[in-house]
Amino acid sequence: MAVRAHGRMVFWEGASMWVLGTRPGDGPYPKTQPHAHHAVQVTLSLRGWFTLETADHQLGGPAAAVAPDTDHAFQAEGAVAHLFIDPEGRSGRELQRVWFASAPLVAIPGLAELRGRLLVAFDAPRRKDQTLIELGREIVAALAPDGERDLRPDARVRRMSTWATARLGAPVSLVDAAAHVGLSTGRARHLFVEHTGLPFRTYLLWQRLTKAVELFSGGSSLTDAAHGAGFSDSAHLSRTFRRMFGIAADSLRVT
Numbered sequence: 001m002a003v004r005a006h007g008r009m010v011f012w013e014g015a016s017m018w019v020l021g022t023r024p025g026d027g028p029y030p031k032t033q034p035h036a037h038h039a040v041q042v043t044l045s046l047r048g049w050f051t052l053e054t055a056d057h058q059l060g061g062p063a064a065a066v067a068p069d070t071d072h073a074f075q076a077e078g079a080v081a082h083l084f085i086d087p088e089g090r091s092g093r094e095l096q097r098v099w100f101a102s103a104p105l106v107a108i109p110g111l112a113e114l115r116g117r118l119l120v121a122f123d124a125p126r127r128k129d130q131t132l133i134e135l136g137r138e139i140v141a142a143l144a145p146d147g148e149r150d151l152r153p154d155a156r157v158r159r160m161s162t163w164a165t166a167r168l169g170a171p172v173s174l175v176d177a178a179a180h181v182g183l184s185t186g187r188a189r190h191l192f193v194e195h196t197g198l199p200f201r202t203y204l205l206w207q208r209l210t211k212a213v214e215l216f217s218g219g220s221s222l223t224d225a226a227h228g229a230g231f232s233d234s235a236h237l238s239r240t241f242r243r244m245f246g247i248a249a250d251s252l253r254v255t
Helices: 090-099 114-125 128-144 155-165 174-180 185-198 200-217 224-226 232-244
Strands: 007-012 015-023 040-053 057-058 063-066 071-084 106-108 252-254
Touching: 007 128, 015 040, 015 128, 015 200, 040 090, 040 128, 057 106, 063 232, 071 090, 071 114, 071 128, 090 128, 106 185, 114 128, 114 174, 155 174, 155 185, 155 200, 174 185, 174 200, 185 232, 185 252, 200 232, 224 232
Parallel strands: 007 252
Antiparallel strands: 007 015, 015 071, 040 057, 040 063, 040 071, 063 106
């Protein structure tokens, strides 16, 4: 029988944290397929071990980070926490400035005290989402203490992003997003790539996937989560989830 992760996902503005574990005796998670997603990923070992690898580098815990849009694979045993941070947000920009100047996969020193507190909170009989959120924020703040140093994306790009994110359950096009900020489609396409590093369509797909995961973790079925985030059906969501995270969406048991 395939090993299935159990745990909890929590969300706050610009970030999410997935605290996942396997039961004693389950063995390690199967190694994920190589995948890439549009988020800064920070992975912490809470109990057991993990490895992350790119095409030319591999490293393990206690903590590591992966730059946005970087192909990587993951394997672990025990309990781990994954933080996914919006790379266009203040903290995401600062994380990229501080940690990825030399490589897209880096080890992160320290954080022992925060990792210990997070494990205690995760193992608590009456686990509280707000406690997990507060610890997630503390971890991000420890790694990205000064987000003001980076320039913010162009105001029109921010408005396009906000407009699109508010309409994930409906069809969204670059043509409409460009018209919302008074730009031609061609100019909007160029400006969005210049300031975010990826096409509008790819950004929108990542936002839809994040929304679907939030809905799924909140108790929605895969089908309802897919429709609520603008996917055509659960099969479309499942294919996208596997491509972005390297595992099947229904391999996660959220408790």
